[in-house]
Amino acid sequence: MSDPESLARTKARHAAEPGPLDDDATLHAMGYPRKLTRRFRAFDNFAISFTIINIISGIFSSFGFGMSAGGPRVLVFGWIAVSIMVLFVGAAMAEIASAYPTSGALYFSAGKLAKRHRGAWSWYTGWLNFVGQVGGTAATGYAAATFIQAFLSMQWPSYDVTAQRTVLITAVILLVQALANTYTVHLVALMNRISVWWLLIGLVVIVVVLTVEPSHHQSASFATHFVNDTGFSNAVYGGMLGLLVTSWTFTGFDGSFHMSEETVRATVNAPKGIMRAIGYSAVTGLILMLALVYAIRDYDKEAGAAAPPVQVLVDALGVGTAKLLLLIVIGAMLFCGLANMTSNTRQIFAFSRDGAMPGSHWWHSVSPRTRTPVKAVWLAAACSFVLVIPGWWSHTAFTAVVSVNVVGLFLSYAVPIFLRLRLDDFEPGPWHLGRYSKLIGRVAVTWIVISSVLFMLPHASPITATSFNYAPIALATVLLIATVWWFASARRRFKGPVSYGRPDEVAAMDLI
Template sequence: MATTPAPTAEQPMDDDARRLAELGYKQELRRRWSGFSNFAISFSIISILAGCFTTFGQAWNNGGPVAVSWGWPLISMFILIIGFCLAELVSAYPTAGGIYWWAATMGRPVHGWFTGWLNLIGLVAVTASVDYGCATFLNLTLSALLDGWAGTGHQTFGLFVVILALHGLINIYGHHVIDVLQNVSVWWHVAGAAVVVLILVLVPDDHQSFRFVFTERFNNSGFGDGDTGGLTFWFYVLPLGFLLTQYTITGFDACAHVSEETRGASRAAAQGLWRSIFYSAVGGWILLLAFLFAATDVDAINDAGGFSGAIFSTALTPFFFKTVIIISTLGQFFCGMSCVTSMSRMAYAFSRDRAVPGWRLWSKVNRNGTPVNAIIGATLAGLLLTLPALYQRGGIPVAFYAVVSVAVIGLYLSFIIPIYLRLRMGDRFVPGPWTLGRRYRLLGWIAVVEIAIIAVYFVLPIVPAGVPGNADFSWTAVNYAPLAIGGVLLGVAIWWYASARRWFTGPRRTIEESSSDAPS
């Protein structure tokens, strides 16, 4: 694939570089991605081979089959509406800063400040959770393939560190092939998911009934004494199960973060964003229904804490069991690679506007147009966020679900701010070539309400032992999502009022300034 070098004084700017210059930025990143590659990165980050496999247990324990068969399409429709709202914004403002750039431009610097930090927290968390999930499945794969491999929690964490490092190295040294790998990832997810569905349909001797798949309810959460019909189930337990969908279909803002590297970004990034959601929603639902129909040994799945691997190990022969988990593990590896790409671009763009401590370091790009320091720093942040997983001792993986919750809350709260500001602007908003037209108001308010609701649910305790004051309370069972997000937000709020509000003016025009006049 041919690359498009950054424009120079001798080389006139193309339409993309000209639009970027109008938004205030020089073309520093290499614009070599096609529209399909832009779509591919979000489709890969959403990754139905990752989220559907790693967070299936959250829905199984909190609602059971109905949380999957009905919850997935319901929540997917709300997420698609959110995607439509963001697609309109990326069409108007195709910059690597994406979410926070929109907030600062449509609102004030303070809006951009908090949006940027929420988005960065979410991207770090989604990268960490995907790579930890990949490590979990790699551990399972090695246990199935190698005699003597114990598959312990500490081995999972060690594999997580290795995978995170590999993704960093691929993003640093694989700049010539990273967009090609994104394209390969799409086809791996499509073909891989199709193979898994066929295996689950054709190989098991028995399948569950339609009645089980579409009406059965479970409550293995520990809340409400296992009741599946009271208010606690419908308004607390079941919504917690929706974390499966809300987490899996996230990270689609990657289309915005790589828009400065995409040709025809004003249209291609917008289309890539909503299409990645739509196709993932359809493919993910088919895949999850195949899981449920193959889930004939309910007791074994319950004993495994709802872990999807128990479905495959009980329903399939050893050969097909290994085939399924290998397909998923490789899909998750591709997903984590894409997550590091998106996360590093956001870290680079936010640092470019001097909002991150040590911004001079993180905003540098090498001669290949790769933000190497941002890649290294952001992957290390993901490692730190996941350290509590070292202290997990069996049962429901609360530490993993806490990182998942941080990802969902951080990302979706960062979405709500520019969507609300777009609503506030009304007709003053100047759309790009892809626009919602007059539908923006209805869709925007639906998006705002849905995000506000999930932001409350996913900071709540996941298990009774995580409730302060409970007789069985344990810090290892605490959903630390509110602590992680609240702690960072408290720190950046103090920083804002103590210092940043005097010098952070939002997006800075690099097209006409040098870094020599930057504040300290």
Template sequence: MTEKIDRSEQRLRELGYKQELKRELTSFTNFSVSFSIVSILTGLTSLYGTALNSGGPAVIIWGWVFVSIMSMCVAASMAEICSSYPTSGGLYYWSSKLAGEHGPFYAWITGWWNLLGQFGCTAGIDFGLALLLSSVISLKTGWMYERWHVVLIYFAILIIHGLINTFLVRYIAAMNTASVWVHIGGVIIILVSILVKTPNKASASFVFTHFINNTGWSSTVYVVLLGLLQSQFTMTGYDASAHMTEETMNADVAGPVGIMMAVGVSFVAGLGYLLALTFGIQDIDRVLNSETGNPIVQIFMESVGDTGALLLLIILLLAQFFCGSASVTANSRMIYAFSRDGAMPGSKYFHQIHPTLKSPVWGVWLSCFVSALLGLLYLIHATAFSAITSIATIGLYISYGLPTFCRITYSRNTFEDGPISLGRFSFPIGVISCVWIVIITVLFVLPGASPVTAENMNWTVVIVAAAAIFIFGNWYFNARHWFKGPVANIDIEEQQHIPGDKMDIDEKVTAVGKQEIE
């Protein structure tokens, strides 16, 4: 009798893949990866000043509520699909299976947009950490840092995260668990500290209704939409739970629950954090024109003093550090899965799992290298950080939307539910998700300031256009001739145990899974 295997491993075999990664993550640790990457203490911190100028407190608070609702729709659509297809390939695998005869095309564009978004996400997180760390050092020493200093700090952070994901894989789950408590505990500490210590807290009318427009645009609606960038950039990265499913027990339940919990818990914690920051504003002009160069540093200093501000900033630094490490983890798993199916240059290297370290080492360092290249844009112009965050948002959300689109069009009547299902709400929620993704994709390539000059130009449109030309051009002139979508890697000797030579690969691997579970 063949040795029994875990239910999740059986399902993975049915989908065409053998177990290579170590399956040891629990439901909580799977959730903790996504929650760490969403990281409300990273995204909301990095772009708080941008949101203050593009709508002010009213847009910051109500924009967060609205974006969280839209993000939960997207997350729910993804979770339903993840429950049926729990693989590290995640989104691009889903597109392949849901698009029928068009599967290879949708898998290709989904995978590449997801990769672009993940590179941008890792870059945005670690670059935000480098900027905040530079501000903290400057606050305590008076050091006047320049752009190249920030880039060097950024490179150092990427190297540290690469080393962690190479040599300390066994501790990643513990780090992500610690990250959850740093985020939740940090929000509580910041909320209580500011509300108790701030001598002249902002009024409720200021926090919930005050509108600011320092963009130069006259359209209130347009400015409100620009102000959503802070919230929407923060609510990214929850697809990490899908990419970690091959390392998660009971993945068809734990993965989708991790996706939705990451959004739900982030909404509650993020709302508390934003309320704390905004009630802590005593003089809006001083905050917007802070000599520290960071409005949150100014709020902390005025609320709890220099020493208290330093302690609160250390919490933010820890949260962002954990976030960046988790982002490299998820990014490397996507690289591993995509190259496993031959979709990347150098696939024979990037799909390898180091036999001793149990990590896709090549994928880890590719993630760090490409993110480092994106960070070099900051040397060209200071607005590059906003472009990086926009790239992350656009790339990830296009990849979130494509499998959902395939689910409600090509597979509306043929989709086989997993344990987690939206039932009759699947179609309307899927439509809402796709419409919202189209809106933000257009929105985040538009200019954020008027009049538009070379100094304030939103260079996202250039990078996204170049990426689109590469992705679609490579498909048309090259990949469509050979890329057939996800490729099963069940061992030939395992397949030989299955009677019958005429079964297709899906039937074979299903038979393998059933045979071994018996």
């Protein structure tokens, strides 16, 4: 028989445990009817962010830049340091995701957390997130096109790799990914499940081959080797630029947040999806980074190659094995781009649902056959292609698009976290940080501000028309358009996230 104290503890524990979570009731309480299908379970929600982060795609696509900007020291220890900072950002975002599990994600929560000028806070957060999402889709497609060309040149030595062909292949990739996203949510969820296993198995294969196959590896101290080939004389600045490798890899984990309206038990599974995706990516990414770094043979030759990580594979393993591993990398990049576009379209759908984009009535419409925002898919694809067009003539186009992705997304992450810090009566959801909430939020915002300034600065010297980092121009153009539009008309009609009525009223509007 239980003693009274034990019985009291048991009752208290059961009282503290949340009851069954009604996803539709939560959505209705935020003022929205259900228009999307809830097919994403905990693993699916985690899979979307894990696939977008995509350590294979991120590390391989930016490894060459890191070899010039800091070398092994920044690639290895920068990965560890930035991963920790991103965990702070992810935790602060996850707490907000638990409180506001909606496709509007960041811009919705910014509107709800602001004390004043809710419309303006929501407006700019949404546009920053939009340009960051588009940058992520564009950069991933561009990286995949680059590696596809590397594979083609290895398979057929007469193949001529050109910047123009990279842009054209990117266009084809975006077209195929848009077609895939046009079909049902069930298909997208299935593709994301496959992508997780592709990433994990591919990681194991690449690491094992790079560990076992080469006849020679670098010494343990090689991880501290520092290189600054950016053209800037200041070594600290050159090394700081190398942090872009890790920051670029860790973008897009807001995908779990954006998929909330399609996730079962979203108040718990969305925040858990964010944290698991970051944590697993941090550990597995470090393993992959070490495998690549210690496989380097001729540093100067490989750093100067058109695709440095490909040259590392060729020198360490031979052409045949390198081609097989390259197929794994290309597959990972294509999966990453697909997930990027999925997240991108959900942001467009939600932002348009509240009338915050030109032609909003188009972009928030849902296909009655597939239950997906088809028109938003094609808008995401078109905007992404526009962003990669400068790659036709600029050899720094990729790093510029990456910067647009990193800065746009992380600034949109920072706004609701900052607003939550100013709010004393924040009501957390089932997943929360307790008394550490504000401390974690302060660290997150500080890191985002520092990294955003860094990645808007020049990445190569001397600064010429072809080496210029056009990321500030791209970001400023979007913000200028958003500002002009805001003061011209939007501020009079857009007051932040729209409520479609009382919970019982919006429940009657459910389309599924």
